[in-house]
Amino acid sequence: MDKENLQHLFFESEPGKEIRKCIQCGTCSSSCPMTDAMDFGPRSLFALIRDGDMEAVINSNSPWMCVSCYQCTSRCPQEIPVTELMYSLKRIITQTKEKTQSNKAKDLHRSFSSSLKLFGRVTESFIMAKYSLKHPLTGLSSIPLAVQLTKKKRVELKMQKVGSPFKFRRSFKHLR
DSSP states (O other), X not given: OOHHHHHXXXXXXXXXXXXXXXXXXXXXXXXXXXXGGSSSOHHHHHHHHHHTOHHHHHTOSHHHXXXXXXXXXXXXXXXXXXXXXXXXXXXXXXXXXXXXXXHHHHHHHHHHHHHHHHHSSOOHHHHHHXXXXXXXXXXXXXXXXXXXXXXTTOSOOSOOOOSOHHHHHGGGGGGO
16 A cells, blocks of 8 residues: 555545644644654644655554553643544554564554454463564563563453454444
């Protein structure tokens, strides 16, 4: 999928249509507790999207660093759903087939989402196993921590399902 299609996909998404109202005031970036950990704060990220620099956007860690606190959304003078824009970016980036610098975050997101889709809840052992298949060195280096967490009963080894996972899966149909 080329960069122009990614930009078009973003602007056609429901929250993406709202980005045109952005006045670049910086309130979202100054409200975000994770801006220091992001490659680009929300304001800069949206400027890149509007300028068509989708390569920088898909290689950025910014959407993956969003903690969904909604401070940006609640403080935006234009009432732009910034957090929803970040979710939209994650979905679009996840759909790309090309390698990106943010591949680890993208693969972790896929592992997390597939756990939800399959079981209706997050099962840590499943996420760790699925993610480790793509990134074996990271998985191997996490074994000591996994053992400690398991001893303290902080990681569930047995995969648990919600009562009717098939009903839960229907909510994921719109996330394609």
